Amino acid sequence: MQQLINIDVPDLDAAMRFYTQAFGLHVGRRLGAEVIELLGGQAPIYLLRKPEGSAAAGEDIRRYARHWSPLHLDVVVDDLDAALRSALTAGARQEGAIRGANWGRIVQIADPFGHGWCLLQFLGRGYDEIAD
CATH class of the missing domain: 3.10.180.10 (2,3-Dihydroxybiphenyl 1,2-Dioxygenase, domain 1)
Incomplete structure (x- = not known):
């Protein structure tokens, strides 16, 4: 089994700066305009740009x-x-x-x-x- 970690964020560049500075991760690649892959841990982390207020799970909306x-x-x-x-x-x-x-x-x-x-x-x- 392989695990991938996906984290919804409202701002990709701000999230990239935070996770690289806070945890020492590095950018693997950008996947279009909505996703950044971070490497350096045991599982890759994918930052997914999801605007605040957009539909989340079920009836919920995203709040940050x-x-x-x-x-x-x-x-x-x-x-x-x-x-x-x-x-x-x-x-x-x-x-x-x-x-x-x-x-x-x-x-x-x-x-x-x-x-x-x-x-x-x-x-x-x-x-x-x-x-x-």
Whole structure:
């Protein structure tokens, strides 16, 4: 199975700047005027230009204010403090304090387009610290 990550954004150039600066991704290619492919992670990310107010799923319309979703993406980093500084400098908002767990450290952020993200730094054996 192959995974592709698609992220709706209202402004492709602003989104490209954010994701390349915040997460160290790079542009793979542009696919027409509506899509930018970002590479550098384990799965490609496709930024899809979708105007605010356009039809979304079901009866919903797209809004780019901060919104909650049961789905979010985690970015695993070697240095959580440095990664958080990069994300904040690029335009992310921190949502709560850095928290520790037996597997590592985590902080929640929101990108400028309302999407939630977590930055994770594994310590010790990572998730194996809590595996049965």
